[in-house]
Amino acid sequence: METLSENRAFGGTQGVYKHASTATQCDMTFGLFLPEEARDGPVPVLWYLSGLTCTHDNAMTKAGAQTWAAEQGIALVFPDTSPRGEGVADDDAYDLGQGAGFYVNATQAPWAPHFNMWDYLAEELPALLGEKFAIDLDRQAITGHSMGGHGALTLAMGLPGRFRSVSAFAPICNPSASDWGRKQLTAYLGEDEAVWARHDATLMMRETGFDGPVLIDTGTSDQFIDLLQPEALAQAIAEKRQEATLRLQPGYDHSYFFVSSFMEEHIAFHADALYRD
Amino acid sequence: METLSENRAFGGTQGVYKHASTATQCDMTFGLFLPEEARDGPVPVLWYLSGLTCTHDNAMTKAGAQTWAAEQGIALVFPDTSPRGEGVADDDAYDLGQGAGFYVNATQAPWAPHFNMWDYLAEELPALLGEKFAIDLDRQAITGHSMGGHGALTLAMGLPGRFRSVSAFAPICNPSASDWGRKQLTAYLGEDEAVWARHDATLMMRETGFDGPVLIDTGTSDQFIDLLQPEALAQAIAEKRQEATLRLQPGYDHSYFFVSSFMEEHIAFHADALYRD
Incomplete structure (x- = not known):
């Protein structure tokens, strides 16, 4: 590293x-904020997954999260949104390929074998953080924005017991029914929509739900709200009787x-869960 | 506009x-944050002047100032750092020409007649803000970073009674004795160093001081600290018996x-002055 x-x-x-990643078979870059408390021992960690076109850098410099993470003594990790580099496949569209990994393990050419963001985030990067930094892997929470909100929700539900809480800013809620989803899931996972279900927060909510609290904010003037489909996830959450707070922000x-406006409340929400017990 | x-x-x-600027004879772009309170009437305003290479955008997206300005009910204005455009002179160096106006009125070719950032900030932009937005021009304060810290300090001292308080993050304190200054003041103002004195915070502090409180933060690991010369301004402030807080941040x-880490305290400092009486 x-x-x-x-x-x-x-x-x-x-x-x-x-660091050289085995999951994505390329070099991966990530940002990590460690609060002062990390000098004295492992601290809880909040994952922040970013949206389309972002690298590790965008949220690290623009989301204003360090202010509140420092106040709460929580580490923040900002992973990249895809594998990158000359040997890694890409597409001219902003919403496919590099910068648009959609937090899945691709099985289809030309995206396999590099586009394994699920394994990278579920296995490799947490292990690295636990080994190299004062991070308490028993106290993890996850959030994200847009495509990263999709990633946060699907990782949280797909890895029961891993995250104590999950939140999202303007997440893609139902990718298998959205133009932000169908194209990418087809490209990365193939035509069989049954395989997509493990990467669709609305479908996962209907099936399993999340074993902790959920907080989701979406702006009423979000220019992409028809692609995000908060109504689909809202319905699934209500049907599931999931512990959750859904907010439409006028x-x-x-x-x-938008993200930074509500960051303080999201980090306070996660701190409640991370410091419980 | x-x-x-x-x-x-x-x-x-x-x-x-x-807007089309008469002072700089080109189009100028600025950012303006208006807190919720501006719906009910004019609010106080804090100017944020940016450093070398910046546009209006950098601090607007990265300094984290809106959080605290909203809490205090204060507007924030983020001007550009120079005139710009195809008809405007420029230089290959990052620290001269576009993005590096140094907050002076240039008298020398090829920088005159566009590089009039002093007049733009002292006269034209405040008048525009007062006319178009709910800004209370009787309650103004000013801050800035690096070259913008230089701008904030020199505008504050050069316009007595205009600003109630001035602060700076890692300001260029003594440009007439620094490689961040001598080259630019020569280019914009000519060889006569007597003319430079109105644009050197250390020299102005020795001469007139500031009629309000001053707050200055500089990092001890600032990679440009030898160009910033906080020691020169510190000495001048102490000699002048100027009301001031100078901090070297380890x-x-x-x-x-660095800027965002101390933004909360700077905005609280200005709020104290802006809401006095």
């Missing part, structure tokens, strides 16, 4: 690190201004 | 606007992580 940068921030350290759009 | 974007943020609105560097 190579340290690309470390900046002192909010009493702790905002680092950026690169006038907010899809930008980081 | 043209609205380029408006995003709901922290209960208020983060806007970006463009381990912090020149980045926005």
Whole structure:
């Protein structure tokens, strides 16, 4: 693992690190904020998964999360959204290929064998964090924005017991019924829609739900709201009797201004779960 | 004036606007955050002047200021750092020309007549804000980062009675004795160093000081600290018996992580002055 940068921030350290990933068979870069408390021992961690076109950098510099993570003594990890590099397949569209991994393990050419973001986030990166940093892997929570909200919800439901809480900002809620989803799931996973179900938060909510609290914010003026389909997940959550808070925020759009506006409440929500017991 | 974007943020609105400037004889773009309170009438305003290479956008998206401005009911204005466009002179160096206006009125070719950032910020933009938005021009404060810290300090001292308080993050403190200054002041103002004195915070502090409180933060690990010369301004402030707080922040560097780490305290400092009486 190579340290690309470390900046002192909010009493702790905002680092950026690169490592050779076995899951994605390429170099992967991630951001990690460690609060001051990490000097004295392992701290809880909140994962932040980003949206289409983002790298590890966007939320790290624009979401304003370090302020509140420092206050709560929580680490933040900002993974990349896909494998990258010259040997990695890509597409001219902004919503497929590099920057658009959709948090799945691709089985189809040309995306296999690099596009294994599920394994990278479910197995490889947490193990690396636990080995190299003062991170308490027994206290994990997850959030994300847009495609990253999809990733947060599907990882949380797909890995029972892993995350104590899950939240999302303007998540893609029902990708197998959305233009932000059908194209990508077909490309990465093939035509069999039964395989997609493990990567659709609405379908997973109907099936298994989440064993902890859920918080979801979406702006009523989100320019992509028809692609996000919060109504599908809302219905599934209500039917499942899932412990959850769903909020439609008047006038907010899809930008980081929306994300940062509600970051304090999301981190407080996760802190409640991470510091319980 | 043209609205380029408006995003709901922290209960208020983060806007970006463009207008034809008479001071710089080109189109100028600025960001303006208006808190919720601006719906009910004019609110106080904090100016944020940015550093070398920045546009209006950098601090608007990375400094985390809206969080605290919303809490305090204060507007934030993020001007650009220079005139821009095809008809505007430029230089290959990152620290001269477009993105590096140094907050002066240039008298030398090829920088005159566009590079009039002093007049733009001292006269034209405040008048526009007062005319178009719910901004209370009797309650103004100013801050900035690096070159923008230089701009904030020199505008504050050069316009007595205009700003109730001034703060700066890692300001260029003594440009007439720094490689971040001598080259630019020569280019924009000519060889006569007596003319430079109105644009050097250390020299202005020795001469006139500031008629209000001053707050300055600089990181001890700032990679540019030898160019910033906080020691020169510290000495001048102490000699002048200026009301001021100077802080050297251990381990912090020149980045926005440093700026955002102390933004809450800077905005609270300005709020104290803006809401006095």
